[in-house]
Amino acid sequence: MSALLELAHLSVTFDLPTGPVTAVKDVSLEVKAGETVALVGESGSGKSVTSTAIMRLLPELARIEGEIRFDGKTLTNLKDRDIRALRGNDIGMVFQEPMTSLNPMHRIERQIREVLEKHTDLRGNKARARVLELLKQVGIPEPERRIKSYPHELSGGQRQRVVIAMAIACEPKLLIADEPTTALDVTVQAQILELLGELQARYGLAILFITHDLNLVRHVADRVCVMQHGDLVEQGPTRDVFANPSHDYTRMLLAAEPDGVKAPVADDAPVVLDARDVHVRFTTKRHLFRPDETFEAVRGIDLRVRRGQTVGIVGESGSGKSTLGRALLRLLPSTGQIVFDEMALQPLDQKALRPLRKRLQVVFQDPFGSLSPRMTVGEIISEGLKVHFPELSRREREARVIEALGEVKLDPAMRARYPHEFSGGQRQRIAIARALVLKPEFLLLDEPTSALDRSVQVTVVNLLRELQKKHGLTYVFISHDLSVVRAMSDTVLVMKDGAVVEHGPSEAIFTAPRVDYTRKLIEASFIDRVA
Amino acid sequence: MLSYTLKRLAFAVPTLLVVITISFFLMRAAPGGPFDGERQLPPEIEANLKAAYHLDEPLPMQYLRYMGNLAQGDFGPSFKYKDFSVTELIMQGFPVSLEIGGLAIGLALLIGLPLGVIAALKRNSTIDYLVMSLALGGIAVPNFVIAPIMALVFGVLLGWLPAGGWNGGALPNLVLPVIALSIQQIAYIARMMRASMIETMGSHFIRTARAKGLSEVQVVLRHALRPSLLPVVSYLGPAIAAIVTGSVVIEQIFGIPGIGRYFVQGALNRDYTLVMGTVVFYGALIVLMNLLVDLLYSALDPQIRYND
Numbered sequence: 146m147s148a149l150l151e152l153a154h155l156s157v158t159f160d161l162p163t164g165p166v167t168a169v170k171d172v173s174l175e176v177k178a179g180e181t182v183a184l185v186g187e188s189g190s191g192k193s194v195t196s197t198a199i200m201r202l203l204p205e206l207a208r209i210e211g212e213i214r215f216d217g218k219t220l221t222n223l224k225d226r227d228i229r230a231l232r233g234n235d236i237g238m239v240f241q242e243p244m245t246s247l248n249p250m251h252r253i254e255r256q257i258r259e260v261l262e263k264h265t266d267l268r269g270n271k272a273r274a275r276v277l278e279l280l281k282q283v284g285i286p287e288p289e290r291r292i293k294s295y296p297h298e299l300s301g302g303q304r305q306r307v308v309i310a311m312a313i314a315c316e317p318k319l320l321i322a323d324e325p326t327t328a329l330d331v332t333v334q335a336q337i338l339e340l341l342g343e344l345q346a347r348y349g350l351a352i353l354f355i356t357h358d359l360n361l362v363r364h365v366a367d368r369v370c371v372m373q374h375g376d377l378v379e380q381g382p383t384r385d386v387f388a389n390p391s392h393d394y395t396r397m398l399l400a401a402e403p404d405g406v407k408a409p410v411a412d413d414a415p416v417v418l419d420a421r422d423v424h425v426r427f428t429t430k431r432h433l434f435r436p437d438e439t440f441e442a443v444r445g446i447d448l449r450v451r452r453g454q455t456v457g458i459v460g461e462s463g464s465g466k467s468t469l470g471r472a473l474l475r476l477l478p479s480t481g482q483i484v485f486d487e488m489a490l491q492p493l494d495q496k497a498l499r500p501l502r503k504r505l506q507v508v509f510q511d512p513f514g515s516l517s518p519r520m521t522v523g524e525i526i527s528e529g530l531k532v533h534f535p536e537l538s539r540r541e542r543e544a545r546v547i548e549a550l551g552e553v554k555l556d557p558a559m560r561a562r563y564p565h566e567f568s569g570g571q572r573q574r575i576a577i578a579r580a581l582v583l584k585p586e587f588l589l590l591d592e593p594t595s596a597l598d599r600s601v602q603v604t605v606v607n608l609l610r611e612l613q614k615k616h617g618l619t620y621v622f623i624s625h626d627l628s629v630v631r632a633m634s635d636t637v638l639v640m641k642d643g644a645v646v647e648h649g650p651s652e653a654i655f656t657a658p659r660v661d662y663t664r665k666l667i668e669a670s671f672i673d674r675v676a
Numbered sequence: 677m678l679s680y681t682l683k684r685l686a687f688a689v690p691t692l693l694v695v696i697t698i699s700f701f702l703m704r705a706a707p708g709g710p711f712d713g714e715r716q717l718p719p720e721i722e723a724n725l726k727a728a729y730h731l732d733e734p735l736p737m738q739y740l741r742y743m744g745n746l747a748q749g750d751f752g753p754s755f756k757y758k759d760f761s762v763t764e765l766i767m768q769g770f771p772v773s774l775e776i777g778g779l780a781i782g783l784a785l786l787i788g789l790p791l792g793v794i795a796a797l798k799r800n801s802t803i804d805y806l807v808m809s810l811a812l813g814g815i816a817v818p819n820f821v822i823a824p825i826m827a828l829v830f831g832v833l834l835g836w837l838p839a840g841g842w843n844g845g846a847l848p849n850l851v852l853p854v855i856a857l858s859i860q861q862i863a864y865i866a867r868m869m870r871a872s873m874i875e876t877m878g879s880h881f882i883r884t885a886r887a888k889g890l891s892e893v894q895v896v897l898r899h900a901l902r903p904s905l906l907p908v909v910s911y912l913g914p915a916i917a918a919i920v921t922g923s924v925v926i927e928q929i930f931g932i933p934g935i936g937r938y939f940v941q942g943a944l945n946r947d948y949t950l951v952m953g954t955v956v957f958y959g960a961l962i963v964l965m966n967l968l969v970d971l972l973y974s975a976l977d978p979q980i981r982y983n984d
Contacts, residue, residue, distance in 0.1 A: 202886055232889035240887075245880040249979055250902050259898070260888045295978040311888065 148175035149351050150199065150319055154211035157194050157203065168194045170375040171211070178318065181345065181352040183366035183383070185359060185398070187598040188569075191375040192355045193241075196321050199353075200238060201228050216318060234264040237312030241324035243305035247296040253280075253307055254292040260314045279310040284340060301462075302333035309340065316348055323355045330461040330625065335669035338365055357598060359398055360670075363387055371395045401600040403632035406652060407455060407610065410635060414451040416484075417587055417619040418473065421447050423481035425465070425472045425643075442468040443479065444643040448621075450587075453613065455620040457634030457651065459627060459666065465643040466623045470589050473621065474505050485587070503533040506580035510592035512572035516564040516579075523560030526550070526579045533583055549582040553608060570601035574608070581612065590622045594629055606632055627670045631655050639663045681971065688963040695959045696746070696952070700739055703948055710755035710946045729755065742952070751956070752949035756941070762953035769935030770957075773922035775845060776934060779854045781916055784861035789908070791862070792869025796904075797896065799874060807866060814863030823856040823929045840931040853930040857923055861915065865908055872904040879903075902976055909976065913969035917961040921954075 157169040169191040176182045186192045197203050199213055201220065213220040216235065220228060232238075240246045247256060257276045261267045267275050273292075280288035283306040296304055305325060312320055322341065326334035338361070344350055354365055362369050363383060370380040371394065379392040390396045425443035442465045450456050458466045472479035475490050475498055483490040485505065490498065509515045516525055526546045530537055537545070547557040553574040564572055573593055580588055590609065594602040606629055612618060622633050630637060630651075637654045639647040639662065647660040658664045711717055711725055726732045730741060745752055751762035760768075795807040830852060831839025843849045876882065877900055885899045922936025935954065942950035974980045 200887060202883060226891075229889045229891060232887055234889055238884075238887040240880060240884065242880045246884045248881040248885070248899050248903075250977060251899075252978075259885075259890070263889050297979045308884065311884070 147177075148214075149178045149216055150176040150353065151214040152195070152199075152211070153214070155195065155198065155213060156210040157191070157198050158208045158210070159204075160206045160208060165208075168375050169198065172372070172375075172377045173211075174370050174377060174380060176319065176351050176353055178351050179345070179349045180367045181354055181365055183354045183356060183362040183369045184372060185356060185362055185369055186372035187357055187398075187600060189374070190372040192357075192372050193323055195372070196238075196323050196353060196355050199321060200232055200236060202232075230264070233260045233311070233317075234315045235318050237315070237317040237320045239305070239308050239312050239320065239322040239325045241327055243301045243308060243328055246308050247304055249296050251295075252292070253294050253296070253299075257307070257311050257314055260311050264315045275314070276310075279314055280307075282313075282344070283307070283310045284336070285310075302329055302336065305329060305333075305337055306340070309337070309344075313344055313348070313350075317350065319351045319353065320344075321353045321355070324357070325354075326361070327356070327358070331627075331669040332461065332665055334361075341365070359401075359599070371398070397600060401603045403603050403606045403629050405632060407633060407635055408614075410451055410453040412451075414453055416449055417452050417454075417486060418448070418450045418621070419482075419484040420449070420473055421482040423448070423469065423472055423479050423483065425468050425477055425479045442643050443472060445481070446638075446640075446645055448473070448638065450619050450621060452586075452619055453617050454636070455613065455622050455634045457630035457637040458621065458623045458640060459625065459630050459637060460640035461625060461666075463642075464640040466640050467591055468643075469640070470507075470591050470621060470623050474507060474589055476507075500533075503529065503583040504585050505587045505589070506583060506585040507589040507591065508573070508576045508580050508593045510595050512569050512576060512596055513564075515576060516572055518564055521561055521563055522550075522567075522575050525564070525575065526560070526582050529579065529583050545582050546578075549578040552581060552612065553578045568601075569597050570605060573597060573605055577605075577608070577612075581616075584616075585618070587619045587621075590620055592624050593622075595624065595626060602626075602629060609633065627655070627667060639666070677971075677974075681967065684967050684970070688960070688967075691963060692956065692959050696743070696956055697739075699955045700742065700952060701735075703943075703946075703951055704735060704738075706946065708946050710948060712946070729753075746956070751953040754947055754950045756945045756947040756950065762949050765938060765950065766935055766953055766957055769922065769933060769938060770920075772842065772845070772932060773927070773934030773936055774920045776850065776853050776857060776926070776932065777916070777920035777922065779850065780857035781861060781912070781919055783854060783858040784865055787858075788862040788865030789869050789905075791866040793873055793896070793901070793904075795866065795870040796873035796877065797892075804870075808870070811863040811866045814859050815867075818925075819856055819860060819923070820925045820929070822859055823853075823926055826852050826856055827929060840929070842932050849930075853926050853932060856930075857919065857926050861919070864911065864915075868908050868911060869904060872907045873900060876900045876904045906973065906976060909972055910969055913965040914962060917958065917965040921958050921961060 152172055152174050155169060155172045156167060158165050158167045172191075172195060174182070174184075184192045184195060194203070194207075198207070198209055199215070199220065203209070209221060211221070215231070220231070223231075254273065254276050257279060258272050261272050261275055276292060277288045280291060285291050285303055285306055291299070291303075296307070299307065309325070320341075325341070326337050329337065341352060342365070345352060354362075356362060366383045368381065369383045369386050371378050371386070371392065373394045379386060379390065379395045386395060387399065390399055423443055423446045424441060427440045427442055429438045429440070446469055448456060458469065460466045468477065471477040473483060475483070475493070481491070485501065488501070490501070493501075520528070523543075523546050526549055527542045530542045530545060534542075546560055550557045550560060555571060555574050555578070559567075564575065567575065577593070593609070594605050597605060609620070610633065613620060620633070622630060624630050634651045636649060637651045638645050639654065639660070641662055647654060647658065647663045654663060655667065658667060709731070710729075711722055717725070723732070730738060733741070742752070749763075751766070753761050754765055757765060791807050791811075795804040798804050827839040830837050837848050837851050839852070841849055882895060882899055885895045890898070922934040922939070924936045924940050926932070927934045927936040938950055939954050941947070942954060
């Protein structure tokens with residue numbers, strides 16, 4: 146069968162004021178009708194630029210060379226009007242950002258109808274019926290009610306379903322899905338993938354699936370194309386590429402799964418943090434004369450960490466895992482007992498807590514937002530020293546900063562630079578150095594690897610393990626990413642709706658989960674295939 | 677929505693009370709009084725005058741008396757325009773200022789919004805640079821410079837339009853003051869609209885709209901315009917309140933009998949009641965406009981809903 150979509154020597158160059166930057170270099174690939182081709186690569190590899198180029202949705206300063214052929218037409222020299230007739234009609238597109246891809250000001254019905262009215266003759270009640278049918282097809286519950294909703298009234302997964310409904314509304318031949326599940330919880334991801342599979346079977350859709358997640362590729366794609374720095378370095382049937390990768394980069398990506406398990410800690414190691422029956426309640430003031438509304442985000446959780454141990458906390462977004470972490474460090478008010486190194490934390494006020502803060506440190510998820518952009522890396526790292534070790538001289542502080550940067554394997558000479566000059570992985574190392582410089586005993590790691598590419602994740606995980614061993618650190622590790630948790634933790638807490646549904650030794654949880662919810666999480670994250 | 681509106685109106689009362697109290701005492705703290713003129717009044721006449729207006733009472737008494745009258749909707753008599761009450765002065769001048777100001781705002785929206793949209797869509801083009809330089813000029817040049825030049829050129833030299841006067845609000849008399857008043861607003865609105873339009877056009881749902889196959893015109897009209905209007909709307913509230921209560925400069929230059937001049941003349945003459953009246957009026961208008969803006973916001977953006 147001839148190819149539905151064919152890219153021939155496609156190059157994309159951005160003519161920036163600072164000079165041309167070539168994001169995609171001489172890429173040739175094809176997608177046949179009814180098949181799924183995965184375009185894989187890490188951030189900056191050019192995979193999204195490639196997919197956007199097909200729809201000619203790139204900004205004006207992008208220059209396309211080579212040819213894009215679709216269904217017998219050469220897209221690269223179509224008139225604007227003709228390419229618009231294809232968009233949303235023969236080619237549908239699903240994006241990475243379900244939260245912001247829909248117009249927040251229009252109801253769902255209007256947004257889906259818009260595609261139908263643009264490309265078909267459906268109007269009025271017929272169009273409405275088709276919208277309802279589409280919503281049913283993508284698995285939106287109560288379509289008659291939801292059709293009147295605004296995007297903000299839907300969950301992330303539901304919004305992504307609406308985007309998919311829009312993309313398939315005109316029964317396209319090709320669906321371009323750019324990281325369609327990256328922003329979603331694993332169980333929702335599994336549902337969306339299943340939905341795409343169903344739609345493919347029903348309509349004979351070809352899917353170009355853009356992702357950074359090799360686990361997904363193995364699960365969904367017939368063929369895979371691997372991109373690195375704008376080059377297509379390898380392509381072939383998924384099974385062959387996974388079994389027998391020919392390019393170093395592919396091998397590196399495949400190896401980039403955090404592996405191994407954590408060496409156990411003696412059972413009689415001293416308990417560092419002991420929490421009993423922790424509750425966190427949020428209250429929203431409603432009205433002068435109406436009772437306030439209380440939401441219990443954490444419902445009675447017990448947790449005990451011994452020196453050198455890592456407790457992993459897993460759960461989907463909204464399960465209360467980050468809230469629990471913050472409550473443990475008294476960054477949020479809570480009830481229940483929290484004992485750190487035989488000291489009860491709850492009775493202490495913030496001032497009394499301050500001397501303890503250097504021993505209890507935290508690293509957050511967002512390596513871009515959590516470092517002050519106006520401070521140099523050296524200032525960021527040494528700020529805590531000034532507060533907690535005022536007796537240190539400038540020179541001593543400097544020495545500690547250099548030592549901390551060395552520990553996270555960054556060049557100490559970089560300390561005069563600002564955060565924006567660093568990559569995501571480097572910034573996360575800076576955040577870790579900022580915590581480490583105070584020589585803490587306990588580190589709360591809240592999704593420290595979630596914003597990073599897989600290969601970078603592995604290096605951060607390895608670094609954290611190494612530091613733990615070297616300094617006898619105790620971790621509470623929060624993540625929705627089960628493979629990372631597995632590689633890091635001694636024991637694991639599985640949270641759902643603010644409560645623990647299962648807890649136990651890490652291996653036991655992953656190899657023999659007792660609770661359905663845990664089993665579902667593990668299945669949805671394809672972790673079984675990795676092990 | 678209704679109970680939200682009522683609640684907001686109820687909250688306006690303490691706000692206004694604070695405004696009134698502060699301005700009352702500030703006004704009295706300023707040196708001089710309403711009857712200090714170039715010609716010294718004989719002491720007994722001045723004493724009589726003061727007694728007639730209760731200015732001989734202790735300040736707290738005067739304050740309570742003023743608040744009591746105000747509660748009954750009585751702004752008191754003007755000290756300077758002795759035959760008029762403050763209410764009469766405001767009711768005479770406000771319709772004039774409202775007409776000029778309303779037209780100016782309308783004109784500003786009519787010109788400013790499209791200019792901003794065009795500049796945003798043609799970002800970094802000649803049109804964009806032209807619009808933005810003009811806007812910068814409009815902001816930089818104060819209207820007390822523009823207004824006399826316009827009066828001179830179009831009124832005196834070319835003789836196309838009357839250089840001043842109200843003439844019962846005849847159309848030719850409106851043109852120059854309305855334009856002079858709107859120039860700065862056009863500039864502000866165009867700049868704001870451009871900035872927010874550029875932001876909207878970069879958002880994900882605009883990309884989605886393009887991926888549906890919509891033309892650029894449809895993308896702009898259906899998807900980009902409404903969210904881009906939000907910042908302009910929140911600017912408009914206080915701006916409208918300020919403009920319809922009259923521009924001292926414009927009214928002075930074109931000889932328009934609006935209430936703008938009362939603000940300044942009242943203060944200079946220590947016409948206590950007139951100043952207080954205009955302050956209360958302006959304050960109430962600001963509160964009202966801000967409420968309207970918030971209500972309009974929720975009409976424009978479904979993510980904003982006011983529950984009780």
